[in-house]
Amino acid sequence: MTLRETMKLNQLTIKQAQEGLRNKKFSSFELTEDCLDQIKKLDSKINAFITVCEKEAIGAAKMADKQFNNLTIEQLNTLPLLGIPISIKDNFCTKGIRTTASSKVLDDFIPPYDATVVNRLKDAGMIMLGKTNMDAWAHGSSTETSDYGTTKNPWNTNFLPGGSSGGAAASVAANQAIAGIGSETAGSIRQPASWCGVVGLKPTYGRVSRYGLIAMASSLDSPGPITKTVEDSALILQVLAGKDSFDATTSPKKVPYYTKNLNRSIEKVKIGVSNDYFEGVDQEVQNGVHNALKVLEKKGAIIKTIKLFPPKYAIAVYTILQRSEVSSNLARYDGIRYGNDRSYFGDEAKRRIMLGTYTLSAGYYDQYYNKAQKVRTLIIQDFEKAFNPSTGGVDVIIGPTSPSTALPLGSSKNHPMFGEMADVLVEPSSIAGLPGISVPCGFSKQGLPIGMQIIGPQFSEALILNVAYKYEQETEWHKQKPIL
Amino acid sequence: MASPRDNCETLGYFGIITESGMLFQTHPEVSRQRDLLEKRSFASLINKTRGKGKFMKIDVSHIAKLANLQIKEDKKEKFQKQLFSILQYINKLKEVATENIEPTSQVTGLENVTREDEAKPSLSQEEVLKNAKSVHNGLFKVKTILDG
Numbered sequence: 001m002t003l004r005e006t007m008k009l010n011q012l013t014i015k016q017a018q019e020g021l022r023n024k025k026f027s028s029f030e031l032t033e034d035c036l037d038q039i040k041k042l043d044s045k046i047n048a049f050i051t052v053c054e055k056e057a058i059g060a061a062k063m064a065d066k067q068f069n070n071l072t073i074e075q076l077n078t079l080p081l082l083g084i085p086i087s088i089k090d091n092f093c094t095k096g097i098r099t100t101a102s103s104k105v106l107d108d109f110i111p112p113y114d115a116t117v118v119n120r121l122k123d124a125g126m127i128m129l130g131k132t133n134m135d136a137w138a139h140g141s142s143t144e145t146s147d148y149g150t151t152k153n154p155w156n157t158n159f160l161p162g163g164s165s166g167g168a169a170a171s172v173a174a175n176q177a178i179a180g181i182g183s184e185t186a187g188s189i190r191q192p193a194s195w196c197g198v199v200g201l202k203p204t205y206g207r208v209s210r211y212g213l214i215a216m217a218s219s220l221d222s223p224g225p226i227t228k229t230v231e232d233s234a235l236i237l238q239v240l241a242g243k244d245s246f247d248a249t250t251s252p253k254k255v256p257y258y259t260k261n262l263n264r265s266i267e268k269v270k271i272g273v274s275n276d277y278f279e280g281v282d283q284e285v286q287n288g289v290h291n292a293l294k295v296l297e298k299k300g301a302i303i304k305t306i307k308l309f310p311p312k313y314a315i316a317v318y319t320i321l322q323r324s325e326v327s328s329n330l331a332r333y334d335g336i337r338y339g340n341d342r343s344y345f346g347d348e349a350k351r352r353i354m355l356g357t358y359t360l361s362a363g364y365y366d367q368y369y370n371k372a373q374k375v376r377t378l379i380i381q382d383f384e385k386a387f388n389p390s391t392g393g394v395d396v397i398i399g400p401t402s403p404s405t406a407l408p409l410g411s412s413k414n415h416p417m418f419g420e421m422a423d424v425l426v427e428p429s430s431i432a433g434l435p436g437i438s439v440p441c442g443f444s445k446q447g448l449p450i451g452m453q454i455i456g457p458q459f460s461e462a463l464i465l466n467v468a469y470k471y472e473q474e475t476e477w478h479k480q481k482p483i484l
Numbered sequence: 485m486a487s488p489r490d491n492c493e494t495l496g497y498f499g500i501i502t503e504s505g506m507l508f509q510t511h512p513e514v515s516r517q518r519d520l521l522e523k524r525s526f527a528s529l530i531n532k533t534r535g536k537g538k539f540m541k542i543d544v545s546h547i548a549k550l551a552n553l554q555i556k557e558d559k560k561e562k563f564q565k566q567l568f569s570i571l572q573y574i575n576k577l578k579e580v581a582t583e584n585i586e587p588t589s590q591v592t593g594l595e596n597v598t599r600e601d602e603a604k605p606s607l608s609q610e611e612v613l614k615n616a617k618s619v620h621n622g623l624f625k626v627k628t629i630l631d632g
Contacts, residue, residue: 112612350563373588
């Protein structure tokens with residue numbers, strides 16, 4: 001029996017698919033077809049996709065199969081994602097493929113160019129399956145602000161997937177895609193990954209280019225992978241990371257070999273745990289994270305209680321910075337060069353633009369925007385202190401990703417700060433531009449996934465991936481799949 | 485349609501990192517103009533937005549005009565309440581002492597990132613105009629902005 005007959009290929013990880021393709025156990029065409037079949041079968045229920053690129057994906061898969069036949073091993077090594085079907089969040093510009101950011105303002109916008117992230121994935125051989133649903137303009141943590149309907153959580157379709165990259169996380173959890181690409185300002189990768197039981201990595205700000213990503217909060221926006229395993233996360237980051245001449249905020253720092261560091265021993269790695277990050281958090285979530293810490297302790301890590309700046313202030317800082325930058329970034333949508341006019345903005349976008357206009361306006365700039373930027377400095381200094389080795393600092397910090405497991409559909413309605421509250425535990429690290437990864441660490445009694453996040457200093461992706469990988473190797477959570 | 489002066493009232497635009505990531509110092513003349521505008525428009529904005537409560541009331545009509553948004557009459561009160569509740573929350577920041585703390589506008593530490601000023605291929609006129617709803621002789625056609 002062939003592998004395709006024993007298991008659906010869309011269930012594979014990138015690593016497994018890569019091996020199967022290279023060893024000719026199946027073709028990229030078959031792999032892509034299984035993903036497209038799963039989208040057809042489930043998407044009326046999940047609504048993870050806004051646009052499915054069936055024709056383009058099939059065409060690209062056939063091309064990839066030719067390359068597998070014709071290229072040398074050396075050539076194939078330069079194409080780490082050759083033939084792998086991946087979903088892209090709908091706020092990345094994709095040449096010739098409609099890109100809406102889930103807003104009717106961009107209902108008919110067809111970008112004339114690819115975002116750098118998309119470009120790099122294509123150069124690595126990716127098959128683009130389609131564009132995934134999100135909160136409109138990435139404003140939210142539920143996908144309920146999308147103008148194209150709410151995405152449902154694959155573990156229980158009466159629950160939210162989280163957001164804003166909710167479609168991306170759901171597409172991976174539901175095995176519609178081998179992996180997904182999301183973006184985060186504060187929580188938009190980690191929180192939906194946590195609620196959907198998959199791995200979400202938010203890189204250091206400046207590690208991955210923002211060029212062609214529809215701008216939300218320019219001082220925070222960070223593209224990153226949503227995957228089935230930590231190893232897949234490292235594989236994609238390897239492709240995405242690095243300086244881009246089109247985004248001056250990208251770092252010239254050398255990109256390390258993320259995949260090679262994964263299995264390094266974590267003996268004597270110091271893990272900081274702050275009680276502030278457990279305050280008001282669901283008991284089941286707390287238990288999940290505490291059990292995970294025990295697993296890491298058994299692998300030789302040292303757990304240390306630390307004190308961090310209270311996350312509640314990060315909500316206020318984030319709200320001001322985000323709204324202010326949004327009001328500036330969304331000023332360009334006038335319906336003249338592309339898209340529809342400003343009457344097409346939904347209420348959430350209008351609310352955010354107006355608040356940002358207010359906090360930036362004359363007389364309030366110092367009281368709000370400038371004040372928030374000062375507290376941002378304090379939050380950065382607080383993390384620097386926590387990670388400072390010369391004063392006994394820790395290597396990484398671990399806590400819950402979200403205060404709860406997935407919430408029921410409708411939870412964000414009439415709650416103008418739903419997103420901020422849901423993302424309280426990821427906001428401080430986002431404000432400081434730090435990398436963080438969310439990995440599955442258990443299930444609630446209701447059968448909903450629990451996520452834990454590992455945060456490190458700037459540009460410590462190799463270390464947090466290493467800790468996450470070691471944890472994943474000891475557990476089976478990531479192997480559990482929703483029944484759909 | 486907002487006038488250029490209205491747009492100038494949202495002064496924070498000067499201090500923000502741009503999408504392309506170009507980080508530049510504000511030109512002294514821009515700062516001077518900004519200070520002048522700030523003084524001039526501050527009083528008018530205070531008068532327009534002063535509320536009865538402990539915090540200043542948001543004048544949704546005025547803010548919407550600045551942001552070039554149309555807000556339906558029957559929605560103004562709802563927005564006003566929601567924005568007020570968010571402001572109340574963010575006022576928590578007053579509890580944090582920030583004397584002598586420098587503001588952070590970006591976290592990369594990179595400064596004055598430039599590139600060679602070289603002409604490179606870019607999008608064609610056809611590609612650039614492809615998404616526009618109204619085009620005339622290879623140009624974007626816009627509605628009248630200034631009254632005649």
